[in-house]
Amino acid sequence: MNDVVKLERHDVIAVVTVNSPPVNALSAAVRRGIFESIKTAAADPEVQAIVLACAGRTFIAGADITEFGKPPQSPSLNEVIAEIENCGKPVIAAIHGTALGGGLEITLGCHFRVATKEAKLGLPEVKLGLLPGAGGTQRLPRAVGPELGVKMIVTGEPIGAAEALKNGLIEEIVEGPASGAEAFARKVVAEKRPLRILRNDDSKLAAARADRSIFTNAAAAANKKNRGLEAPLACAEAVSWTLDLPFDEAMKKERESFLRLVAGDQSKAQRYAFFSEREAAKVQNVPEGVKPRPVERVAIIGAGTMGGGIAMSFANAGIPVTLIETGEEQLKRGMGIMQKNYDATAARGGIPADAPAKRMALITGVVGLENVKDADLIIEAVFETMAIKKEVFTALDAYAKPGAVLASNTSYLNIDEIAQVTKRPQDVLGMHFFSPANVMKLCEIVRADKTAPDALVTAVAVARRIAKVPAVVGVADGFVGNRMLAARSKQSEKLLFEGALPQQVDAVVTKFGMPMGPFAMGDLAGLDIGWRSRKDRGITSPIADALCEAGRFGQKAGKGYYKYEAGSRAPVPDPDVEKLIDDTCKSLGLTRRIVSDEEILERMMYPMINEGARILEEKVASRPSDIDVIWLYGYGWPIYRGGPMFYADQVGLKHVAERLSFYAKQANDPSLEPSALLKRLADEGKTFASLAKSA
Numbered sequence: 001m002n003d004v005v006k007l008e009r010h011d012v013i014a015v016v017t018v019n020s021p022p023v024n025a026l027s028a029a030v031r032r033g034i035f036e037s038i039k040t041a042a043a044d045p046e047v048q049a050i051v052l053a054c055a056g057r058t059f060i061a062g063a064d065i066t067e068f069g070k071p072p073q074s075p076s077l078n079e080v081i082a083e084i085e086n087c088g089k090p091v092i093a094a095i096h097g098t099a100l101g102g103g104l105e106i107t108l109g110c111h112f113r114v115a116t117k118e119a120k121l122g123l124p125e126v127k128l129g130l131l132p133g134a135g136g137t138q139r140l141p142r143a144v145g146p147e148l149g150v151k152m153i154v155t156g157e158p159i160g161a162a163e164a165l166k167n168g169l170i171e172e173i174v175e176g177p178a179s180g181a182e183a184f185a186r187k188v189v190a191e192k193r194p195l196r197i198l199r200n201d202d203s204k205l206a207a208a209r210a211d212r213s214i215f216t217n218a219a220a221a222a223n224k225k226n227r228g229l230e231a232p233l234a235c236a237e238a239v240s241w242t243l244d245l246p247f248d249e250a251m252k253k254e255r256e257s258f259l260r261l262v263a264g265d266q267s268k269a270q271r272y273a274f275f276s277e278r279e280a281a282k283v284q285n286v287p288e289g290v291k292p293r294p295v296e297r298v299a300i301i302g303a304g305t306m307g308g309g310i311a312m313s314f315a316n317a318g319i320p321v322t323l324i325e326t327g328e329e330q331l332k333r334g335m336g337i338m339q340k341n342y343d344a345t346a347a348r349g350g351i352p353a354d355a356p357a358k359r360m361a362l363i364t365g366v367v368g369l370e371n372v373k374d375a376d377l378i379i380e381a382v383f384e385t386m387a388i389k390k391e392v393f394t395a396l397d398a399y400a401k402p403g404a405v406l407a408s409n410t411s412y413l414n415i416d417e418i419a420q421v422t423k424r425p426q427d428v429l430g431m432h433f434f435s436p437a438n439v440m441k442l443c444e445i446v447r448a449d450k451t452a453p454d455a456l457v458t459a460v461a462v463a464r465r466i467a468k469v470p471a472v473v474g475v476a477d478g479f480v481g482n483r484m485l486a487a488r489s490k491q492s493e494k495l496l497f498e499g500a501l502p503q504q505v506d507a508v509v510t511k512f513g514m515p516m517g518p519f520a521m522g523d524l525a526g527l528d529i530g531w532r533s534r535k536d537r538g539i540t541s542p543i544a545d546a547l548c549e550a551g552r553f554g555q556k557a558g559k560g561y562y563k564y565e566a567g568s569r570a571p572v573p574d575p576d577v578e579k580l581i582d583d584t585c586k587s588l589g590l591t592r593r594i595v596s597d598e599e600i601l602e603r604m605m606y607p608m609i610n611e612g613a614r615i616l617e618e619k620v621a622s623r624p625s626d627i628d629v630i631w632l633y634g635y636g637w638p639i640y641r642g643g644p645m646f647y648a649d650q651v652g653l654k655h656v657a658e659r660l661s662f663y664a665k666q667a668n669d670p671s672l673e674p675s676a677l678l679k680r681l682a683d684e685g686k687t688f689a690s691l692a693k694s695a
């Protein structure tokens with residue numbers, strides 16, 4: 001039919017094959033090709049059934065996201081689906097890989113669906129800030145019932161072939177997708193099976209139409225984790241129209257809702273996050289064709305919270321791990337915590353009942369660094385002290401096999417210095433995981449001075465294999481994320497001296513969409529850690545020090561910046577803290593003032609953005625989008641705000657720069673002055689995004 005869609009005839013069966021790598025997204029050419037193929041096959045008197053299949057690694061993975069926001073080209077996806085649905089001959093979708101978004105919607109216009117056993121089917125539009133815009137909100141609930149339908153559409157999570165079969169989304173599980181679908185098509189023809197046209201089939205809606213709570217309960221359950229997001233609510237509302245409105249009217253409303261969301265700021269931010277995440281995995285400044293080294297076994301040094309979490313991430317991906325401790329006691333403790341963690345997840349239904357045993361079997365706990373000898377990748381996760389790190393790396397140099405990648409999970413320390421103690425600095429880099437490491441998706445991959453390109457791409461590839469989002473950064477104190485966080489912490493502390501209270505600052509930050517404010521976060525991490533480190537370095541921080549002197553170490557002590565009821569993690573504002581802040585300020589001769597929420601927000605965000613700009617100037621990060629990825633996946637930055645650099649572009653760099661200058665003068669703090677890069681972009685009326693384009 002065209003370059004990307006082929007039409008063949010196998011006697012009475014027409015086979016339409018989409019071949020548009022990498023994921024067969026529904027570009028205008030693909031839509032046109034399918035439309036014309038169906039029309040041709042429907043008009044061919046010899047053809048009795050039509051199979052729609054895909055070449056390559058997957059069935060259609062959705063609309064072409066890069067086309068959003070551009071002038072629409074016909075035929076629209078709805079027109080393609082209508083052509084299929086109304087063609088009068090059985091159309092069978094042959095699904096393999098992932099049938100997602102518009103890809104699944106096309107199959108819902110088909111009369112039958114078959115899939116291979118590893119296939120996944122879903123409507124993930126919500127993750128891009130959208131709702132399914134080609135009938136998915138109306139046809140999927142008709143196929144699987146409104147309970148599962150609303151769950152799949154609101155969470156965006158796909159289901160596997162077995163569940164799809166159980167719930168009537170597919171008719172059969174087949175071996176080869178196209179050949180299986182063809183055999184199925186011959187059966188349909190022989191049996192003269194009536195076409196199943198979902199738009200006309202309300203049978204699965206009857207129960208929820210009679211008892212609305214079936215739907216509302218399922219919608220509420222699916223919508224639990226969506227603070228601040230518009231799309232999940234729009235998704236649930238659209239599915240509810242299956243119960244209340246005629247199909248065509250609901251389709252009109254679905255379209256309107258889709259167009260509203262696709263033009264909105266949230267979806268723009270979420271689509272930006274999707275592409276930024278993929279961009280981050282493309283390592284810059286490595287020679288073309290560099291291949292990752294093979295990694296079959298990993299060793300992790302240290303079975304503490306970080307080491308254990310990292311080990312679990314590998315075991316979750318089926319990669320065998322040697323977990324190494326200095327003594328039996330520590331090892332037993334670490335192994336016990338992982339087991340408990342897995343058991344709790346299985347008890348919650350988060351993983352299958354047999355998963356804890358299977359995953360623990362992949363983790364071999366041993367004592368002694370000499371046990372790293374078989375590992376292709378070694379990740380050190382011991383105490384954050386340079387002397388200890390150096391000791392460990394000296395030993396790794398002695399025991400690791402040639403070519404093994406040696407990674408440190410340090411969150412601050414200089415990897416160049418660590419690499420120097422080995423005779424193989426080309427194999428040394430940082431892999432900075434975020435706590436809890438088995439949950440948080442970010443991995444900052446730190447490229448040191450001498451890191452070899454193939455060692456670097458190995459770390460990136462491994463991170464992706466264990467379902468982490470890698471972002472390559474350079475050596476710097478705190479790398480990217482923690483360095484920017486330090487800029488924010490400095491301001492949050494200052495705000496207390498000037499007149500704000502912890503609960504006011506935290507409320508502004510959480511209202512913005514972050515999961516926690518800086519003070520609740522401090523309480524969670526433990527205030528004594530910073531106190532000890534300040535003492536070591538001869539630094540004071542009068543309010544934080546006074547809290548620690550009063551035994552207020554945070555959550556673990558039941559009190560910190562807040563108080564905590566026994567057994568509760570919920571921070572409760574404490575008048576004693578207010579008094580402590582007041583007294584400290586008085587003793588320092590400081591007069592407190594009313595600080596507005598607007599000032600708090602600007603002083604929490606803009607200094608961080610300024611630090612991000614410095615990080616770009618210094619080439620510690622190579623793309624603004626990498627910085628955004630780091631904040632999205634390591635610090636819980638709200639996805640609908642895209643990341644700090646994206647947010648700054650939305651606010652306008654001129655405004656950000658002006659406010660920073662203002663606060664620099666107000667606080668007599670020259671470090672708040674806009675960085676050279678920020679100032680230049682602001683003066684030229686440009687954005688951080690323009691840097692990526694010019695690169």
Ligand code: 3H9
Pocket residue numbers: 022023025058061062063064065066077098100101102103105124125128130131132133134136275278279
């Ligand atoms: C939708 O369908 C709306 C409709 O309801 C209504 C319309 C009216 N478009 O992730 P990978 C690119 S919304 C364009 O690394 P994997 C991706 O950028 C859509 N490009 O591979 C990357 O490019 P590059 C609903 C896309 O194997 C390359 O493909 N669908 C699209 O790890 C490989 O991607 C979704 O939200 C796309 N739709 O994972 C599904 N998808 O190599 C989104 C991918 O230049 N996609 N690319 O960096 C995914 O979830 C994953 O890509 C998938 C493959 C699971 C398919």
